[in-house]
Amino acid sequence: MDTFRVIEKPLVTEKSTQLQEAGNWVAFQVHPQANKIQIKNAVEKLFSVTVLRVNTSVVVGKQKRFGKNIGVSKNWKKAMLRLKDGDKIEMFEGV
Numbered sequence: 001m002d003t004f005r006v007i008e009k010p011l012v013t014e015k016s017t018q019l020q021e022a023g024n025w026v027a028f029q030v031h032p033q034a035n036k037i038q039i040k041n042a043v044e045k046l047f048s049v050t051v052l053r054v055n056t057s058v059v060v061g062k063q064k065r066f067g068k069n070i071g072v073s074k075n076w077k078k079a080m081l082r083l084k085d086g087d088k089i090e091m092f093e094g095v
Contacts, residue, residue, distance in 0.1 A: 006034045006042040010091055011078065023082065026089055030056070030079045039079050050084040 011027035019025040030039055036054040043051055057080075061073035083089070 001034060001038055003042045003045055006031050006038050024085060026081050028079050030077050032077045043081055047089050049087040049089060051081050052084055053082040055080040
């Protein structure tokens, strides 16, 4: 899988911000078929940091109502990455 397609977007939430301050964790929405090794290699190549640990989980889509119809949003994959002490990713700074 292409390195630039593995990472879809950063997740900047209240919980991810607290984890980043407490333990140097960052969160990304990743391609659903990407594995931990591909995620680690992509982040290390794109941001020039050292990844110590990768945790992934599949977030199940929610039901949405559109009038009488009920639809379901897509499932997506979340990756939490622990960075080496001293490493930072600039997009998460000052959020």
